[in-house]
Amino acid sequence: MNRSFDALLFDMDGLMLDTETLSCAATRRAGAELGIQIDDAMLMGMVGLSEARCTRYIAEYLANEELAAQLQQTSRAGYRRMLEHEEIPLKPGIVELLDWAENQGIPRAVATSTRRAVADVKLARSGLARYFRHTIAGDEVARTKPEPDIYLAAAALLGAAPERCIVLEDSPYGMQAGVAAGSRVLLVPDLIAPLETQRAQALAVCGDLHQALTLLRSL
The missing domain is CATH 3.40.50.1000 (HAD superfamily/HAD-like)
Structure with a gap:
């Protein structure tokens, strides 16, 4: 053929x-832990981006590089736990x-x-x-x-x-x-x-x- x-x-x-919904959930949980307001616009802006590009995007969105790094570290750790222990x-x-x-x-x-x-x-x-x-x-x-x-x-x-x-x-x-x-x-x-x-x-x-x-x- x-x-x-x-x-x-x-x-x-x-x-x-x-898995995009899992990633969004992990970011929201991390935001709640760190006292960062996570809105839908921020989450949708990261869909399809690499981890490094997401970190740069968050830093610009929050106008705070240190806070962005903390959010990414916390959310990625939570996301990894979900991937390793929950159904994908x-x-x-x-x-x-x-x-x-x-x-x-x-x-x-x-x-x-x-x-x-x-x-x-x-x-x-x-x-x-x-x-x-x-x-x-x-x-x-x-x-x-x-x-x-x-x-x-x-x-x-x-x-x-x-x-x-x-x-x-x-x-x-x-x-x-x-x-x-x-x-x-x-x-x-x-x-x-x-x-x-x-x-x-x-x-x-x-x-x-x-x-x-x-x-x-x-x-």
Whole structure:
């Protein structure tokens, strides 16, 4: 079968794993411990960013670098405990999509802003590690999303041209990275609804991964 793409590049948090809500909960708990008011705008501004970019974002948002570092340290510790001891929920449809890709022999890789040590825990404990021989983490590229480095690196690992890859993303920052890499982006929004300009840039915007699979089968 001739397809219009050679490989699939997957974001992780918010796309395959329902972990963005866990991260937000950890940040809110940390804020309560430290007496910092955490609002929705602050949380949504961090979706899709690497840990380092999140820290810089919080420092600017709070206008206080020391407080930002304390918040990140406390929230990351709480988040890590959640990942190690609580169930890591999967996004509906991801197993069916990955089973299809595996059965079709489609090359695939994970490209996540999450640090390697944490990404490995998430993929292992969620059971998704078995689907991926290749993964790129946020601390393994010079520039993280919304820059294209991580998707360019993922395509290179698979020996695929970026323009022949389809990126699956949930966040605007991730979509920017995929578009900048020259790939087509299939957007499956999680916490943030895309703007009309972002919708126009996407190959398609799907309500869930079941819809994404239906589209991929047709390409």
